[in-house]
Structures are given as C-alpha cells and as structure tokens.
Amino acid sequence: MQFQIKRDKLLKSLSVAHSIIERKNTLPILANVLMEVKNNTLSIVATDLDIIFRDEISELSIDQEGSTTTSATVLYDLLRKIPSNIDISFNLQNENKLKILAKNSKFNLLCLPVDNFPNFAEEIKSNPFQIEASKLLTLLNKTKISMSNDDTRHYLNGIFMHITASNKNSYLTGVATDTHRLSSSSLPVDDIKNFKPFILPKKTVFQLCNLLQDSNEKVELFTGENKIQFKIGNSKIISKVIDGKFPEYEKVVPKSNNKILDVNVEDFINCIERVITVSIDRKEGVKVTLEKENIQLFVNSSSSGEGKETMPAKYNSESFTISFNARYLLDIASEIVDKRLIMNLNDAVSPVLIQDNSDKQSYYVIMPMKI
Numbered sequence: 001m002q003f004q005i006k007r008d009k010l011l012k013s014l015s016v017a018h019s020i021i022e023r024k025n026t027l028p029i030l031a032n033v034l035m036e037v038k039n040n041t042l043s044i045v046a047t048d049l050d051i052i053f054r055d056e057i058s059e060l061s062i063d064q065e066g067s068t069t070t071s072a073t074v075l076y077d078l079l080r081k082i083p084s085n086i087d088i089s090f091n092l093q094n095e096n097k098l099k100i101l102a103k104n105s106k107f108n109l110l111c112l113p114v115d116n117f118p119n120f121a122e123e124i125k126s127n128p129f130q131i132e133a134s135k136l137l138t139l140l141n142k143t144k145i146s147m148s149n150d151d152t153r154h155y156l157n158g159i160f161m162h163i164t165a166s167n168k169n170s171y172l173t174g175v176a177t178d179t180h181r182l183s184s185s186s187l188p189v190d191d192i193k194n195f196k197p198f199i200l201p202k203k204t205v206f207q208l209c210n211l212l213q214d215s216n217e218k219v220e221l222f223t224g225e226n227k228i229q230f231k232i233g234n235s236k237i238i239s240k241v242i243d244g245k246f247p248e249y250e251k252v253v254p255k256s257n258n259k260i261l262d263v264n265v266e267d268f269i270n271c272i273e274r275v276i277t278v279s280i281d282r283k284e285g286v287k288v289t290l291e292k293e294n295i296q297l298f299v300n301s302s303s304s305g306e307g308k309e310t311m312p313a314k315y316n317s318e319s320f321t322i323s324f325n326a327r328y329l330l331d332i333a334s335e336i337v338d339k340r341l342i343m344n345l346n347d348a349v350s351p352v353l354i355q356d357n358s359d360k361q362s363y364y365v366i367m368p369m370k371i
Contacts, residue, residue: 001037001066001092005057007102010044010088011079013055016210016235017046018076020053020203029069029116035090036067036114045117046072051204052120056234068092068111078107124229124238128220129195131172133232135187136219137212139174140205142185142362145331147202148178155244159205162197163189171361175249181328182249183335185362196223199242204228208237253365254353257344261290262314265341269333275299275307276326285369286326290345291319299326322348323371332364 017033025031025048034045040062044055082088082102089101092111100107140159148156156178164173164186171186200208208230212219215232222229229238276286279301289296295313300306322345333341338358345352354364 002063003060004087004089005060007088013044014076018072020046021072022048032069033072034069034117037065050240052238054236067114070109070111124222124224126222131219133212133215133219139185142335143174143176143183144205146176146181146183158199158201158242160199160246163195180367182365204239254351257346259317259345261343265336271309271311275309278305278307280304285323285371287323289321290315323369
C-alpha cells in the first residue's frame with residue numbers, strides 16, 4: 001500500500017475515527033483504524049463494536065493498493081501536529097510497519113494485520129429516509145442535553161426517535177429525559193410508513209453531531225432490526241440501538257400550567273451565571289422568587305456564601321418561590337432561539353414547561369428542586 005494525501009483531508013476523517021474507538025479495550029485491534037486503498041479510494045474504518053464509522057476519500061494519489069491497521073490515536077495526534085495543507089506520503093513497508101513522510105518529518109508506525117479487524121460486510125436493507133443535516137443537528141442538540149447517565153435505566157441513555165402527528169402533519173421527533181428534565185424537538189417530514197422507533201445511544205449522538213457540524217449534505221437514514229445507519233456524503237455511521245422501552249413521556253408534560261413567566265433569555269443566563277458563582281460545587285440549586293415585574297434569583301452555599309440577583313420580567317400571577325438545578329436551567333436556556341424564554345408554572349413542586357416562541361416544535365420540562 002502506497003499513497004499520498006493532503007493532511008487536512010485525512011485529519012477530518014481521523015478526528016471522528018479516533019473518538020469512536022474505546023481507550024480501554026481488551027482487544028488491541030479495536031484501538032486501530034483500518035486504512036484500505038482500493039478502486040481509487042481510501043477507506044477509513046473505526047469501531048468499538050457498537051458503532052462503526054466508515055469514510056471514503058477519493059482525493060488522493062495512489063501508487064499501490066493495499067490495506068493495514070494502525071493506532072487511531074497515534075495517527076490522529078501525529079496529523080494534528082503536522083502543518084496544515086501539506087502532502088503526506090504513506091508506504092506500508094511490511095505487515096507490521098507503516099512509513100509516513102511529511103515534509104521534514106518521518107515516522108514508522110506499528111501495524112496489526114487486517115485479518116484481525118472485525119468484518120462488517122452486511123448492509124442495512126431498508127428504504128432510506130432523507131433529512132437535512134442542519135435540521136437533524138438542531139434536533140439532536142436541543143434534545144441531547146437531557147440524556148441520562150444512569151446505567152440502571154439504560155433505556156434513558158440516549159434519544160428516543162419516533163414519528164409523531166399533529167394537525168395532520170407528520171414529524172420526526174427526538175425526546176430525551178433523565179427524569180429531572182425532558183427535552184423534545186421535532187422536524188416536519190413527509191408521511192413515513194414503516195418507520196420503526198428507536199433509541200439512539202448517547203455515544204452515537206455525540207459522534208453524529210460531530211459529523212453533521214460541517215456538513216451541508218442530505219442525511220440518509222436507514223433503519224434495521226437492531227441497528228441504524230446514517231449516511232452523510234461519503235461517510236457512514238452504523239450504530240446499535242438501545243434495547244429497551246422508552247417511557248410514555250407525554251404523561252409528564254404539563255398541559256394546564258397557567259402561571260406564565262416571560263424573561264429575556266440572555267439576561268436570565270447572565271443572572272444565573274453570576275449568582276451561582278458563590279456555589280463551588282454548583283449543586284445547591286437556585287431559588288427563583290416570581291413577582292409581577294421582576295424575579296429574584298438567590299443561591300445560598302453552606303461552604304462559600306450567598307448571592308442574589310434581581311432582573312425585570314413579566315409574570316401574570318401571585319408571588320411564589322420555586323427552586324431549580326441551576327445547570328439544568330442554563331442548559332435549557334442556552335438552546336432557546338427566541339430572545340424571550342417562556343416558563344409555564346403551576347406551583348413549587350410540579351413540573352415546569354419551558355417554551356421557545358421561535359421554535360414551536362421544541363419544548364422542555366424541568367422538575368423543581370427541594371432546597
């Protein structure tokens with residue numbers, strides 16, 4: 001195997017590949033990335049056995065076809081430290097040694113045989129469902145903030161993707177919850193038949209967001225029995241889906257909260273950031289007192305002191321105080337597109353609905369804290 005390629009082209013692909021491999025694994029081959037030169041194309045493959053990433057690069061000069069596997073992390077770090085936009089030459093000396101030349105640099109990387117690398121010949125046979133990359137990225141960003149880290153309820157460690165209907169329109173909807181907060185975002189789609197709902201694992205969500213960030217392509221989505229495939233240009237991510245039943249989340253979404261708070265999002269975020277500065281571990285929570293024309297935010301830390309902020313707001317009901325996890329509030333407020341954040345409340349212990357006037361297809365639910 002021998003070829004030349006621009007450093008930036010390969011680095012983009014390696015940045016995704018190296019983040020998919022597991023640092024701690026029992027199989028040394030899984031720390032490696034597969035590089036295969038065939039039919040005027042360089043294929044890059046990385047896997048942790050739950051996710052497979054495959055990318056194809058055709059902008060290279062090939063002297064000899066072939067394939068090898070080498071450390072994804074070492075190759076990625078090496079490429080990052082090589083100057084931008086220069087040509088890099090790869091030459092497989094033998095089964096165990098890959099020679100790399102870049103301007104004044106020369107490296108020999110150790111390799112493992114290709115035969116040891118897992119074989120993923122199977123394709124998901126289903127009709128593709130197309131989505132715009134930017135819209136899918138927005139949906140994932142708005143919902144991923146509420147994914148759980150609880151291994152005892154593994155079915156919450158991802159985003160539940162399913163089709164919903166409203167006013168005779170169909171939507172692809174993503175929902176995530178950790179039982180303390182819930183995020184939902186939808187995007188309109190054509191009427192889709194035979195779409196099987198699935199729970200996309202957290203790691204896949206982050207890798208997919210990574211890949212979608214710089215893409216203007218259409219995303220093709222293929223659903224299988226227990227796998228899902230996203231095709232973005234020349235790149236593919238194939239992932240196992242989480243085996244489990246996502247809870248009936250609609251039951252926790254408040255329908256009749258009639259106390260409405262309307263605040264400026266940017267001011268709200270800044271006030272919370274300032275007032276929680278006194279809380280070293282950020283776990284004390286923030287008390288919010290609602291009044292007709294303002295709200296007061298108060299944090300009292302047993303170890304470092306207290307802070308109080310007052311900011312203008314519109315509020316339509318009697319005064320009361322409610323407490324929240326400050327980090328959860330900030331995560332949600334940061335995803336609001338509109339200049340105003342609308343909070344629908346009932347009392348100090350009931351779920352609170354947060355809406356975004358600029359995105360009617362997204363909403364958030366947050367549980368109050370007991371302080």
